Amino acid sequence: MDAQTIIARRVAQELRPGNLVNLGIGIPTLVANYVPKGLNVFFQSENGLIGTGPIPEQGMAHPFLTDAGGRPISALPGAATFDSAMSFGLIRGGHVDITVLGGLQVDAGGRLANWMIPGKLVPGMGGAMDLVSGAKRVIVAMQHAAKGKSKIVARCNLPLTSARVIDLVVTEMAVIAFPDGKATLLETAPGLKIAEVLAVTEAELDIPDKVPEMKF
Amino acid sequence: MKAVSAEEAVAMIPNGASIMVGGFMGVGSPERLLDELVRQKKSGLALISNDAAVPGKGVGKLFEGAQVSRMIGTHIGLNPKAQQQMLGKQISVDLIPQGTFVERIRAGGCGLGGVLTPTGVGTLVEDGKQKIEVDGKAYLLETALRADFALVHAFLADYAGNLSYALTARNFNPVMAMAANTVIVTAEHIVPVGVIAPDHVVTPGPLVDYIVANG
Numbered sequence: 001m002d003a004q005t006i007i008a009r010r011v012a013q014e015l016r017p018g019n020l021v022n023l024g025i026g027i028p029t030l031v032a033n034y035v036p037k038g039l040n041v042f043f044q045s046e047n048g049l050i051g052t053g054p055i056p057e058q059g060m061a062h063p064f065l066t067d068a069g070g071r072p073i074s075a076l077p078g079a080a081t082f083d084s085a086m087s088f089g090l091i092r093g094g095h096v097d098i099t100v101l102g103g104l105q106v107d108a109g110g111r112l113a114n115w116m117i118p119g120k121l122v123p124g125m126g127g128a129m130d131l132v133s134g135a136k137r138v139i140v141a142m143q144h145a146a147k148g149k150s151k152i153v154a155r156c157n158l159p160l161t162s163a164r165v166i167d168l169v170v171t172e173m174a175v176i177a178f179p180d181g182k183a184t185l186l187e188t189a190p191g192l193k194i195a196e197v198l199a200v201t202e203a204e205l206d207i208p209d210k211v212p213e214m215k216f
Numbered sequence: 217m218k219a220v221s222a223e224e225a226v227a228m229i230p231n232g233a234s235i236m237v238g239g240f241m242g243v244g245s246p247e248r249l250l251d252e253l254v255r256q257k258k259s260g261l262a263l264i265s266n267d268a269a270v271p272g273k274g275v276g277k278l279f280e281g282a283q284v285s286r287m288i289g290t291h292i293g294l295n296p297k298a299q300q301q302m303l304g305k306q307i308s309v310d311l312i313p314q315g316t317f318v319e320r321i322r323a324g325g326c327g328l329g330g331v332l333t334p335t336g337v338g339t340l341v342e343d344g345k346q347k348i349e350v351d352g353k354a355y356l357l358e359t360a361l362r363a364d365f366a367l368v369h370a371f372l373a374d375y376a377g378n379l380s381y382a383l384t385a386r387n388f389n390p391v392m393a394m395a396a397n398t399v400i401v402t403a404e405h406i407v408p409v410g411v412i413a414p415d416h417v418v419t420p421g422p423l424v425d426y427i428v429a430n431g
Contacts, residue, residue: 046314047240047384063243064371064385070241070270070294075383083381083418084240084266084388085322088315092335122302122311123293124267125341130315133335163338 001216003172006189007141009034010170010214011100014139015041019097020090022046022131025069027141028100044096046127048087051079068127091127092134099135101128103142103169105156108203110165110178112140113158125161132162144171150202152176152183173197175214182206187214217377220426225400226252228426232285234262234363236321236392241267241294242274244385246369246402248428250277262286264363266317266388268298282306288361290314313341316358318391324362325394331358366396370419372412373403377421380412393419400426 001009008030015021015031019041023029032054035041043052045067052067053074061072075081090096105113112132115125132138145151152169168186169176174197175187184206188197190213198205226249229235239245253261254277263284268291269276278284279297288310292298302309312320319331332355336342346357368389371382379401381389393399401424 045384047243048387049384062383064383066241066243066384068240070243081383081386083386083390084314084318085391088318092315092333121293122299124289124291124311125313126267126291127314129313129339129341130335133337134315160339162335 003143004030006172006214007143007170009216010175011139011141012036014098014168015039016097017041020044020050020095022091022096022099022135024099024101024128024131026102028102031100031141044087044090045073046087046091046131048083049075049079049081051076053079088127088130091130094134094136096131096135098137098139099131100139100141101131103140103151105151105153105158106140106142106166106169107153107156108183109155109181110183111156111163112138112161112166113156114140114161116159118159128161132164132166137168138164138166140166140169142169142171144173145200150200152201152203154203173200176205184208185211187212189214190216217421217424218426219429222248222252222402222428225249225426225428226256226258228398229253229258229365231258232260232262233258233365234264236264236363236366236396237275238366238368238387238389238392239265239269239274240384240387242269242276244369244381244387244389245269245274246367246400247274248402249367249400250275253278253283254281257281257283259283260285262363264288264321264361266290266314268292268295270294271297288312288317290317318388320358320361321388321391321395323360325391328360330360332356333358361395363396364398366392366399368393368399368401368419370401370403371405373401373406373424373427374409374412374421375406376409377401377424377427378409378412378417379403379419379424380416381418386418390419393423398425399423400428402428403430406430
């Protein structure tokens with residue numbers, strides 16, 4: 001399994017029946033491919049849709065039915081559309097159960113930076129700040145390191161997305177949670193030792209007595 | 217409500233005007249009005265739009281001839297022209313969270329001075345803003361946003377100016393139709409009064425000043 005598949009499959013295990021879920025661009029989008037069979041979840045697209053479905057077959061796309069990246073999608077039976085004020089009312093108002101976002105850095109206190117690199121990349125925050133502020137659970141799905149540098153840092157030096165402590169980070173190496181705002185190693189990837197995870201993790205992690213491997 | 221051509225509609229917009237333009241990554245944008253803004257070479261525009269779309273689509277067209285001098289939006293990362301013009305300081309860009317963006321416009325259209333939102337507390341977004349505590353929770357005061365013109369795209373418009381929208385092309389359009397001094401609408405289909413059932417009207421006709429004739 002490649003890194004992205006491990007991350008997406010492990011995040012998919014966090015979904016519960018009836019959840020309203022928002023998936024960000026990139027690895028988070030892949031989570032939809034691994035929803036357990038028979039599990040009824042609703043995906044929201046912040047451009048105004050609950051009930052997003054798979055990419056339509058060739059020739060069946062509609063120019064007015066797109067995801068937040070402007071790409072054609074489909075809508076499942078029971079879908080609903082609405083304007084952006086309603087969409088962000090759902091997000092900020094705590095009606096979205098889980099938001100899954102990509103990350104640039106997550107720090108030891110569970111804070112996320114994912115929207116800009118000053119002087120280099122200034123695309124704008126889009127909906128990320130509202131999602132992290134308002135969703136019931138915030139899950140960050142990202143690679144553990146970039147160019148050999150840990151993305152799980154002691155303290156974010158990139159601008160924060162929110163002051164809110166996130167709930168879970170899933171990487172291709174580990175699952176980390178933040179009980180009482182303290183980074184805690186919950187699981188390691190299959191075949192990976194705790195020491196191997198710590199070797200590429202800048203943040204200090206609490207290590208419980210039992211740290212099981214991810215199960216697929 | 218008055219029917220006009222795209223040419224007549226855009227001729228009403230002076231250089232330097234503030235324009236709100238509906239659409240999300242160019243989906244649900246009034247393309248014919250944007251094409252006409254390009255053709256009439258309107259300049260110095262203050263653009264209020266969620267994103268800068270992509271080159272050649274939606275408001276993305278306005279960046280090719282550098283017609284925008286100021287933008288308020290939430291994301292411009294997928295339009296390299298807009299990025300270049302921002303980094304080169306040819307345009308000033310105010311990037312704000314999307315939920316805050318739409319609520320500021322909603323406030324502008326609903327007679328509110330602003331809204332209190334938790335989004336942005338403890339981040340760069342709170343710089344220069346008033347922080348207000350309500351029941352022990354911190355909020356930012358985000359002020360209302362209005363424009364000279366709203367350029368809106370609907371799916372159906374009837375002869376009375378009632379509008380309905382399609383799927384994800386709705387996005388910011390109905391909110392912007394409340395928040396500008398002059399509201400100009402393009403529609404996929406212009407239909408007789410009654411075709412849009414009263415329960416299905418999203419933007420009531422009295423909000424619309426001009427409909428751009430089709431054909």
